[in-house]
Amino acid sequence: MRQILVIAKQTFREAVRNKILLIFVILSLIAICCSFFMPVVGGSGERIKIVESMCLRSITFFGILAAILISASSIPTDIEDKLLWTITTKPISRINLIFGKITGFIYIIGLLLLIMGSASYALIRFAASRQDVQNGKELIARVKFEPSDLQVTGKSAKNIGDVYWIEGGGRGTSKWDFEGLSYKERPGELEIEAKLLVESKKRFTRKIPINIKIINPYTGKVQVESIEVSNNKPASLKLSTKTLEGSEKLTLVISPENPGDFIGMNSDSLKVFLGEKSFEYNFLKGLTIISSQFILMIVIATLGSTFLSLPVNILFCLFIFFCGNIIDFMRDLSTVINVFGAHEHDHGISDVVNKPNTIVFFLNYILKKPLLALSYVLPNFKNFNVGHYFIDSINIPYRKIFASFGYVLLYALICLPLSFVVFKRREFT
Numbered sequence: 305m306r307q308i309l310v311i312a313k314q315t316f317r318e319a320v321r322n323k324i325l326l327i328f329v330i331l332s333l334i335a336i337c338c339s340f341f342m343p344v345v346g347g348s349g350e351r352i353k354i355v356e357s358m359c360l361r362s363i364t365f366f367g368i369l370a371a372i373l374i375s376a377s378s379i380p381t382d383i384e385d386k387l388l389w390t391i392t393t394k395p396i397s398r399i400n401l402i403f404g405k406i407t408g409f410i411y412i413i414g415l416l417l418l419i420m421g422s423a424s425y426a427l428i429r430f431a432a433s434r435q436d437v438q439n440g441k442e443l444i445a446r447v448k449f450e451p452s453d454l455q456v457t458g459k460s461a462k463n464i465g466d467v468y469w470i471e472g473g474g475r476g477t478s479k480w481d482f483e484g485l486s487y488k489e490r491p492g493e494l495e496i497e498a499k500l501l502v503e504s505k506k507r508f509t510r511k512i513p514i515n516i517k518i519i520n521p522y523t524g525k526v527q528v529e530s531i532e533v534s535n536n537k538p539a540s541l542k543l544s545t546k547t548l549e550g551s552e553k554l555t556l557v558i559s560p561e562n563p564g565d566f567i568g569m570n571s572d573s574l575k576v577f578l579g580e581k582s583f584e585y586n587f588l589k590g591l592t593i594i595s596s597q598f599i600l601m602i603v604i605a606t607l608g609s610t611f612l613s614l615p616v617n618i619l620f621c622l623f624i625f626f627c628g629n630i631i632d633f634m635r636d637l638s639t640v641i642n643v644f645g646a647h648e649h650d651h652g653i654s655d656v657v658n659k660p661n662t663i664v665f666f667l668n669y670i671l672k673k674p675l676l677a678l679s680y681v682l683p684n685f686k687n688f689n690v691g692h693y694f695i696d697s698i699n700i701p702y703r704k705i706f707a708s709f710g711y712v713l714l715y716a717l718i719c720l721p722l723s724f725v726v727f728k729r730r731e732f733t
Contacts, residue, residue, distance in 0.1 A: 307397075307400045307404065308400050308403045308404040308407055309404070309407070310404070311400065311401060311403075311404025311405060311407075311408065312404045312405075312407035312408035312411060313408070314404075314408070315378060315404065315405055315407075315408025315409065315411075315412075316408045316411045316412055318378075319374050319378075319408070319409075319412045320412070322374070324370075324373060324374070325370065325374070325412065325416070328366050328369065328370045328416065329416065329419055329420075331366060332362055332363070332366040332416075332419075332420050332423075333419075333420070333423055335358070335362040335365075335366070336358070336359050336362050336363075336420065336423050336424055336427060337423075337427065338358075339354065339355045339357075339358030339359055339362070339427070340355055340427055340430070340431060342354050342355075342358065351431055351434075351435060352428065352431050352432055352435060352443070353694075353695050355427060355428055355431045356428055356691075356694040356695060357691055357694070357695055359424035359427060359428065360424070360590065360594070360690065360691045360694065361691065362420065362424075363417065363420045363421065363424060363591075363594060364594055364597070364688075366416070366420065367413060367416060367417060367420070367594065367595075367598050368597070368598065368601055368625060370412070370413060370416055370598075371409070371413055371598045371601040371602050371605065372601060372605050372618060372621040372622065372625070373618065374409060374412055374413075375405070375406075375409045375601070375602045375605040375606055375609070376605040376608060376609050376614065376617040376618050376621055377609075377614055377618075378405055378409070378609065379405065379606070379609040379610065380609055380612075380613060380614040380617065381614070398724070398727050398728050399724050399728075401727075402606060402610075402720070402723055402724065402727060405606060406602055406603065406606055409602045409606075410599060410602065413595070413598045413599075413602065414595070417591060417594070417595055417598070421587075421591045425584075425587055428443070428587075429443075443583040444580045444581075444583060444697050445580060445581040445582065445583055445585075445586035445693075445697060445698065445699035445700070446495070446577040446579070446580055446581075446696075446697050446698055446699060447577060447578060447579040447580065447581060447699050448575050448576070448577055448698045448699065448701075449482050449483075449484060449485060449575070449576045449577070449578065450482075450571070450575075451480045451481060451482055451571060451574060452481050452482060452483045453479075453480070453481040454478065454479070454480055454481075454571055455478070455479040456468040456470060456476070456477075456478045456479075456569075457476065457477055457478075457479070458470055458471075458474075458475050458476030458477055458559075459471075459475045459476065460475040460476040460566075461476050464568075466570050467501060467568040467569065467570055468568065468569055468570065469501075469503075469566050469567070469568045470559060470560070470566065470567060471560065471563065471564070471565065471566050472512070472514075472559060472560025472561050472562045472563055472564070472565040472566075472567075473560070473561075473562055473563030473564070473565075474559075474563075475563065476559060476560075477557055477558070477559040478557070478558050478559065478567075478569060479555065479556070479557050480555065480556040480557075480558065480574050481553065481554075481555050482553065482554045482555075482556070482576050483552065483553050484552055485548055485551075485552050485553065485554055485576070485578055486552050493542045493543065493544065493545070493578075494542070494543045494544065494545050494547055494548065494576070494577070494578050495540055495541070495542050495543075495576070495577040495578070496516065496518075496540065496541045496542075496543065496556065496574070496575075496576055497538050497539070497540045497541075497574070497575045497576075497577065498514070498516075498531070498533055498538070498539050498540075498541075498558070498573065498574050499536060499537065499538045499539075499572075499573055499574075499575075500514075500533050500535075500536070500567045500568060500569050500573050501535060501536055501567065501568030501569070502533060502534060502535040502536075502565075502566070502567060502568075503565075503566040503567075503568070504564060504565045504566065505564035505565075506564065510534050510535075511532040511533065511534045512532065512533060512534075512560055512561070512562065512565040512567070513530055513531070513532050513560070513561040513562065513565075514530070514531060514532075514533055514558055514559065514560050514561060514567060515528060515529075515530050515558070515559055515560075515561050516528070516529045516530070516531065516541060516556060516557070516558050517556065517557040517558075518543065518547060518554065518555075518556060519554070519555040519556070519557065520547065520548065520549060520551050520553075520554065520555075521551060521553045521554075521555055522549070522550050522551030522553070523549055523550065523551065525549070527543075527547065529541055530561065533567070538696075545578070554576065556574065556576075558574070577698075580699075581699040586693070586694075586699055586700055587694075589700040589702075589704075589705060590690040590693065590694065590700060592705055592708075593688055593690050593700070593704060593705055593708045594688060594690060596688060596708040596709050596711075596712050597685055597688035597708075597712075599712050599716075600683060600688075600711070600712045600715055600716075601621065601625065603712070603715060603716050603719045603720065604621060604624055604683070604715070604719060605617065605621045606719075606723055607719040607720075607722055607723045607726075608620050608621060610723050610726040610727040610730065611726050611730070624682060624683065625685060627678070627682050628682050628683045628684055628685035628686075629685050629686060631679040631682060631684040631685075631686060683711070683715055684711075687707070687708060687711055688708055690704075
């Protein structure tokens with residue numbers, strides 16, 4: 305353990321003296337500050353959302369670059385300078401050397417994250433104070449509840465990729481069940497937010513009406529509301545907590561109002577919010593999740609540095625990071641292809657539902673299988689994305705933090721033993 309800490313301390317000192325770290329700090333602070341001057345279209349809260357989004361993107365971008373360049377260059381540079389040859393002649397195991405390097409890299413990224421995170425929080429607070437928002441209500445973290453069950457039924461019910469499609473006019477319905485809605489512990493309004501895919505036989509229709517039936521399973525009371533939704537844009541409905549009235553469960557039945565109108569959905573398309581949490585604590589949780597992807601990138605870059613040259617290792621890490629950010633696209637390719645195919649028909653999604661296109665089916669089969677297999681091998685960096693939590697003012701659940709570090713641990717258990725094996729066999733003479 306002492307050897308690991310000594311190597312980590314030495315690695316940290318070398319990186320701090322490296323001018324590239326100072327450049328990353330300066331560029332990240334410039335990018336964070338510039339987010340305040342981005343053009344804003346919309347209400348008073350839009351500037352805060354833009355600042356939050358740009359700050360988190362800047363932290364992620366410069367943090368990932370720093371993690372790649374610092375951790376990918378350390379071992380190859382030490383080999384080139386024959387420093388490792390000197391170290392390995394001493395009673396220091398190569399496993400401790402790798403652990404020490406990784407620990408030192410984590411120290412460096414932690415320092416960079418502290419600087420960028422502090423600057424971002426200060427700017428977000430400053431942006432909120434400049435807005436005409438009473439009591440800073442824009443800086444909140446709403447508690448989101450996931451559906452415990454989703455059932456899609458009806459004559460028009462069709463599954464395309466991971467999206468379920470139903471037609472209006474009584475031809476299809478979706479039933480959503482929510483649990484754990486303790487309105488006594490979380491005073492405030494009950495908010496329902498729908499973000500659906502929309503298709504209609506009326507080609508120029510941008511919005512379609514949908515019916516929402518709100519059912520209290522405890523009292524059996526039913527309330528029917530109607531809202532208009534447009535393609536992949538959130539539409540919300542606010543209700544009094546009296547709707548729950550003694551129940552912690554809620555059932556929502558949603559369907560398009562008119563025949564010829566279609567809505568597409570998955571388990572993330574409908575959200576229920578009840579109660580609020582501290583923004584500061586939520587911001588800290590967000591930084592914690594972001595830091596976990598930096599650790600993952602350090603582990604991958606360290607593995608690459610044991611057998612690749614510096615330029616090749618940097619390209620290898622950038623490739624992994626790029627592919628890791630389009631994994632959702634790889635897995636949802638069938639949905640993308642089918643929705644694209646829908647726009648090639650006169651009757652939109654209805655033609656795809658009733659008679660799938662042969663070319664679309666062929667492309668889906670040829671492209672999706674290899675990409676799907678690759679998506680389960682590469683790390684999915686979308687798992688560390690927290691920007692939407694802040695843009696939508698959503699509290700980050702603890703399971704998201706545990707899942708992020710569990711994901712990193714899984715890849716570490718694969719990459720580190722490989723690093724030890726490769727590094728142990730490598731000659732430095």
